[in-house]
Amino acid sequence: MRPLIQQTLNSNNATLRWEILPHPAHSPDLAPSDFHLFGPLKLHLGGMAFETKGDLVGDLKNWFAPLDLDFFRVGIYSLLSHWKKCIDLHGNYVEE
Template identity: 45%
Template sequence: MKAQRKTICTQLLERFTHDGECFRQSINNGDESWVHHYDSESKMQSMQYRHKNSPAPKKFKVVASARKVLLTIFWDMEGIVHIEFLEQGTTINSERCVPTLHALKGQLRRVGQDKVKDVVIQHDNAPPHTSRQTQCALQQLELPTIPHPPYSPDLALSDFFLFPLLKKHLKGNHYETDAEVEADVRSWCRSQTLEFFANGMRKLVQRWRLCIECDGDYVEK
């Protein structure tokens, strides 16, 4: 697998070297992640000032709530392109991926035909993304993809960049309904600057380089 990771990263980096910013600007990353109604605070978030002689505050083990919604998001160097949510109990499969891709294509058309022609999709290798039905839909919609090595969340843009930062914002917050979670996720996404998204794309190219330098090994933070 290390050889495959290195080969794919080499191909992508060569394409970036040849096409420059045009290639990076064309990448549209799509991924899914669960967001919970409540996720406990990190140790850093829960730290509080106390006098050195004060007793330590009691801590209770809290786990993420069972209530959650599935976030599907597509984004590029300019920001969020498409976002949708599926309620708990919904399964992400080809039947769900295909209408999502149609919605994405519609959104791309609304922002300009040139953008539709230039876009390339970055997906991980989850079965719903690689199924024959999904691949046929991508071909029909003229949405080409770039290769992604299997079992490589360290090279999946949303996994190593967007989702960790989003969930850091959500940690410690309590939401009563799915709508509250969705509203806060959308609000956080809208509040991010153009530079935020551009920086994420720059990190993706950096990861390709690091993977090659590490001879295909997993890239640490």
């Protein structure tokens, strides 16, 4: 972790009561959006072509509209198992 970021996290820890978790280097895909949101969205958009930006925006609005809080909750809570797997495998968590 960069010194300034680490210093900021540590100085705010008492106030915000954050738990700083170890995070393996080069693992940005541990974000719930990467493994829970963009995968299904990529499947939805696969092979589609849009005439205008408005058509794309309309399609995205229609895709997102029925997603309820549980969809996003599952994504956040599944981060725990992804994170644990990554830590347990020392960053070598990508299945080949």
